[in-house]
Amino acid sequence: MNDTATRDPELTRERILEAAHGLFIDKGFAAVTMREIAQRSNVTKSLIHHHFGGKEALWDAVKEQAFARYYLGQKEELDQAEKPGAELLMNGVIRYFEFLRDNPKVVRLFTWAHLEGDKSCSHLDSELVGLGAKRVRQAQEAGLLRADVNPTHVVTMFISVCTNWFESRDHHRDWPGMGSDDEFLNDFLKVFMEGLLPRSDRIAG
Amino acid sequence: MNDTATRDPELTRERILEAAHGLFIDKGFAAVTMREIAQRSNVTKSLIHHHFGGKEALWDAVKEQAFARYYLGQKEELDQAEKPGAELLMNGVIRYFEFLRDNPKVVRLFTWAHLEGDKSCSHLDSELVGLGAKRVRQAQEAGLLRADVNPTHVVTMFISVCTNWFESRDHHRDWPGMGSDDEFLNDFLKVFMEGLLPRSDRIAG
DNA sequence: TCCCCAATTGACCGGCCGGCCAGTTAAGAG
DNA sequence: CTCTTAACTGGCCGGCCGGTCAATTGGGGA
Numbered sequence: 001m002n003d004t005a006t007r008d009p010e011l012t013r014e015r016i017l018e019a020a021h022g023l024f025i026d027k028g029f030a031a032v033t034m035r036e037i038a039q040r041s042n043v044t045k046s047l048i049h050h051h052f053g054g055k056e057a058l059w060d061a062v063k064e065q066a067f068a069r070y071y072l073g074q075k076e077e078l079d080q081a082e083k084p085g086a087e088l089l090m091n092g093v094i095r096y097f098e099f100l101r102d103n104p105k106v107v108r109l110f111t112w113a114h115l116e117g118d119k120s121c122s123h124l125d126s127e128l129v130g131l132g133a134k135r136v137r138q139a140q141e142a143g144l145l146r147a148d149v150n151p152t153h154v155v156t157m158f159i160s161v162c163t164n165w166f167e168s169r170d171h172h173r174d175w176p177g178m179g180s181d182d183e184f185l186n187d188f189l190k191v192f193m194e195g196l197l198p199r200s201d202r203i204a205g
Numbered sequence: 206m207n208d209t210a211t212r213d214p215e216l217t218r219e220r221i222l223e224a225a226h227g228l229f230i231d232k233g234f235a236a237v238t239m240r241e242i243a244q245r246s247n248v249t250k251s252l253i254h255h256h257f258g259g260k261e262a263l264w265d266a267v268k269e270q271a272f273a274r275y276y277l278g279q280k281e282e283l284d285q286a287e288k289p290g291a292e293l294l295m296n297g298v299i300r301y302f303e304f305l306r307d308n309p310k311v312v313r314l315f316t317w318a319h320l321e322g323d324k325s326c327s328h329l330d331s332e333l334v335g336l337g338a339k340r341v342r343q344a345q346e347a348g349l350l351r352a353d354v355n356p357t358h359v360v361t362m363f364i365s366v367c368t369n370w371f372e373s374r375d376h377h378r379d380w381p382g383m384g385s386d387d388e389f390l391n392d393f394l395k396v397f398m399e400g401l402l403p404r405s406d407r408i409a410g
Numbered sequence: 411t412c413c414c415c416a417a418t419t420g421a422c423c424g425g426c427c428g429g430c431c432a433g434t435t436a437a438g439a440g
Numbered sequence: 441c442t443c444t445t446a447a448c449t450g451g452c453c454g455g456c457c458g459g460t461c462a463a464t465t466g467g468g469g470a
Binding site: 122163175 | 232233234235236308313316317319320321322324327330331334335336351353354355356357358359361362364367368369370372373375376377379380381382383384388389392393395396397398399400401
């Protein structure tokens with residue numbers, strides 16, 4: 001079954017995970033069979049059981065790996081400490097939007113996980129959102145953003161818009177008058193950022 | 206199998222549709238079995254095939270019915286002609302948010318349909334979004350909303366936020382600092398509506 | 411009244427599902 | 441070199457899947 005002459009359990013696990021990842025994200029957990037995963041990863045069905053234990057355990061492993069990668073990437077993004085403010089928030093939104101645009105699979109993974117009530121990633125997400133909200137709060141305290149809105153809500157808003165844009169992309173692509181990714185992001189930033197400015201800036205601007 | 210002594214094919218179809226609706230929305234198409242649907246609707250499996258033809262056809266019937274109801278409800282909402290403006294838009298957002306809050310199933314249905322690439326509802330949605338965008342454009346032309354954003358994008362933004370809020374509700378409910386439905390909606394409206402005001406109003410406000 | 415046709419039933423089918431197990435093979439430690 | 445251990449294989453199993461079909465039932469029109 002293996003192409004390579006030598007045994008490489010690490011590589012085998014990797015190949016299984018990759019095949020399972022692709023199939024689960026395309027068709028959802030229930031619609032994928034172990035036989036498909038075995039065939040795509042050039043491995044025996046029994047070997048998948050040997051390495052991962054079962055279908056559910058494999059799905060958990062796939063999610064765990066994907067969530068971990070997502071978490072590390074976003075954490076790195078957030079840890080680039082700049083002085084908080086409107087510009088930082090805007091750049092954060094842009095980077096998040098572009099991250100989802102370049103990693104469409106992660107959106108589908110989260111969506112599947114939400115639909116089936118998975119909570120295994122909640123604590124990781126909590127931490128990221130907490131970090132983002134902290135930045136917003138700092139900007140509010142510095143008078144750079146309006147202070148009468150909940151920072152967590154602000155983060156949730158932009159995550160929602162970015163996520164839903166790519167989640168429903170195929171669906172609303174042909175809505176009448178719909179623009180490109182960049183055009184939509186631009187319009188969103190116009191509305192969102194100006195809606196977040198503090199009163200004084202709005203009067204001055 | 207039937208509780209009632211008399212035969213009533215209309216009621217039977219209805220019961221099957223209702224049972225299938227609930228199960229498909231909870232677990233997704235692939236994870237539901239015809240036997241489950243038969244059991245929940247107190248009907249023989251064969252009878253489902255008799256009335257609907259097969260599992261896929263039943264799923265299509267479920268989606269069609271749900272989409273039609275959604276479309277009719279939203280159309281009615283939109284056809285209540287008021288003079289367009291910021292207040293109309295705000296009320297529209299509030300009503301849409303409350304509609305999703307009171308009909309959480311429809312959110313899941315759309316999400317499942319999107320994930321499996323269903324396009325059967327696109328044209329209905331197109332029409333609704335078109336109507337909403339038209340209202341926004343009228344408000345822009347009347348100088349009541351800023352004119353430098355795409356009306357379709359504006360509609361997409363608030364649909365995205367409302368949809369994603371209920372879609373991921375269980376997931377982000379325990380994010381640190383997250384408020385209630387109403388608190389989130391309030392904050393969103395603050396940011397969204399003020400971000401949409403035309404320049405003159407912002408200076409004046 | 412009876413008779414036709416749709417509604418409804420239960421038994422049945424081939425096929426595929428996830429999982430298991432006994433056996434084989436190779437790598438690496440002693 | 442050998443022996444232990446884990447990687448890996450192929451075949452098999454019970455069970456459930458969606459779907460079919462012949463038979464039965466009951467309601468409404470002629």
